[in-house]
Amino acid sequence: MNKPKVVVRPPDSRGLREVTMGGETVGSAWSLRELRKVLRRLGHPEDVDVEDRSLIMWLGGDSGTWPARTGRRRWTVALMTTGLLGSMALLVAVGMPDAIGALTFAGRVTGFLFAFAGVVQGVAAVAALDYWGKRKLKFSGAVILLGAFIALVTNGLLLFMWLQEREYTPYVLTYLPLWCWSLWALQLLIREKAWRGVPYPKQFAAGVTATTLLATFNLAYSALYQPTSAPVLFDLSVKFGTPHMDAGRPLIHLPVTFRAQNSGKVPAYITSDGYGIYGVSAEYASDGSGLLEWRRRIDAKSDGSSVGRYIKDPIRETISAAPFYGPGKWLEPGERYTQERVIQVPTSAKYDVIEAYLTMTLMRKDRGRIDEEFSTPHHSWRPKEKQFFCSPLECDDHIIHRGRVRHNNNMINVTRQPRYVLSYYGWNGAGGEFRSYILSHKPREVLRFKKEAAEEDETERKRYGVALAETMTAIPFSQLLNAGGQDSTR
Known part of the structure; x- marks a missing residue:
């Protein structure tokens, strides 16, 4: 029985020629060499005559028409x-x-x-x-x-x-x-x-x-x-406890409780924090001229204490100051952190008021992630810190935390240069100072950090949801003396 005739169809747009037999596709070929492979699979000899019209029918060209651009x-x-x-x-x-x-x-x-x-x-x-x-x-x-x-x-x-x-x-x-x-x-x-x-x-x-x-x-x-x-909601509180008189020394022991709670629905990093307890004293203005100091104190970049009609020239002295929770840590929604301290105030102090402050700089955790490197403190007075070391003759003692912050939307990470968060806690001998910054470059020279921080773009703080939370409380010093005196008689 004779085999059906093999039909080689015209080349398509790629130069490929379909091969059919009996109306069914049996293969395709880019060249005469590939056509012979198809024919061998069909049972034809290797040296079959491709020009034999009784075996092969050529459509749209002959055996030399192979326009494939390989x-x-x-x-x-x-x-x-x-x-x-x-x-x-x-x-x-x-x-x-x-x-x-x-x-x-x-x-x-x-x-x-x-x-x-x-x-x-x-x-x-x-x-x-x-x-x-x-x-x-x-x-x-x-x-x-x-x-x-x-x-x-x-x-x-x-x-x-x-x-x-x-x-x-x-x-x-x-x-x-x-x-x-x-x-x-x-x-x-x-x-x-x-x-x-x-x-x-x-x-x-x-x-x-x-x-x-x-x-x-x-x-x-x-x-x-x-x-x-979903905004960041934090509740901060500072409360004075019951003061106690020291049994053998003229000191009042004053308990202070600091508390921070994440009352919102968004976890938040602490990029810088700290508390300060101050004794405030002022001169008595019997003539009621204290309110006239307002402009002078603004021009002198005062610490922000309010003016009063019967006081003037207030002085704030640091009694105690320290970091609170610590940079790099975070609070999940509903989580709280409490710290209790006891400060000592001499009974002979000439304070009018004792004030306590708690301040935290927060960064939304759903906006960005801070590398673990940020949790490592670098102390300026330790020569082994190398680039973080700063001679006491050149700068005040300070502690720096530095780490890269990555946005939680990775498309922003791949379309922006790296951002770095820097936390600074300094001590000038009279009080503490703490700040945090988000910078578009990696700060390396500690002596220049304030200049670099001044160039911080406010847009970066908004992008990562940086916010400030603070609270304060105060108690008359005379109330401590009265409570302490009552306590010592018990």
Whole structure:
């Protein structure tokens, strides 16, 4: 029985010629050499005469018509797969930290979408080998088109965010060329109508658009709406306890309780904190002229004590001061921290009032994460601290905490230069001073930190949700003497 005639069909847009026999596709060939391989599988001898019209029918050209541009096709495949794999690596690198470690559900969803989009591009890179090959997979063109569209949207978003600040980051060397690559890939795929073979192209386009809108919504929700809709709420309190007279010395022991509680729904870092207890004394103004000091005290950059009609020239002396909870620690919603102290005040002191202050600088934990390095204190008086060491002849004793802060939305991390949080607690012999700053560079020279801190951009504090919380209380010194005297008679 004679075999059906082999039909070699005209070359397609890639130069590939389909081979059929009896109306069924039995293979395809880029060249005469590949055609002979197909014929051998069909049982023809290796040296079969391809010009024998009784065996082979040529349509759209003869045995010398092989227009496949092998070099161009291979370069297209190489460039397409390189771009898809590069975009895949970038999206996975951007999305995985949020997918695994974001503090909000919306942030994790956004991270997962980015990572999943990267996986889709990895599948598209495999599909590119088939699409510019024998096209054995029906939807390989549509998958590549989806991958190129994802690359255009995501890399365009990263590029847009980078253009807002235009700060150099190594990642800009990836999403800038990848965005340009995605433009080339899309115009090539559209020109070749790569979506052909998709049964419902309109539904396919609608699904892609819906996924893009969902990702955009989750990004906006996690980065903008949620952090502002849930404010940081902290309750600070300072309370004096019952004073006691020392049995053998002219001292009053005054208990003081400091408490901080996170009463909101957002965890918060403490970037700097401290308490101070002061004795305030003032001259008696019998003529009621104390209110006239207001302008003079403002011009003299006074400590902020209020003016009074019958007092003037108030003096505040530090009795006790120290850090409170400590930089780098944090309080979860509902968590509290309490510290009890007992201070000693001589009965002979000429104070009018005893004041106690508690101050904390807070940073939202759902906006950024501070590296563990920030919890390590660096003391200026220890030469082994090297860059943190500062001679007492040049500066006051101080303790510095420094660490990198990373935004919880990883897209901001890859489109901005690193930010650093710095906490300073200094002691000048008469009192303590504490500050915290968020800087766009890593401070290295301690002697210049105040100058560098003065250049702090207020935008950075808003971006990471930095806020100040403070409270104070006061008690007349005469009340301590009376209570202490009563206690000593018991």
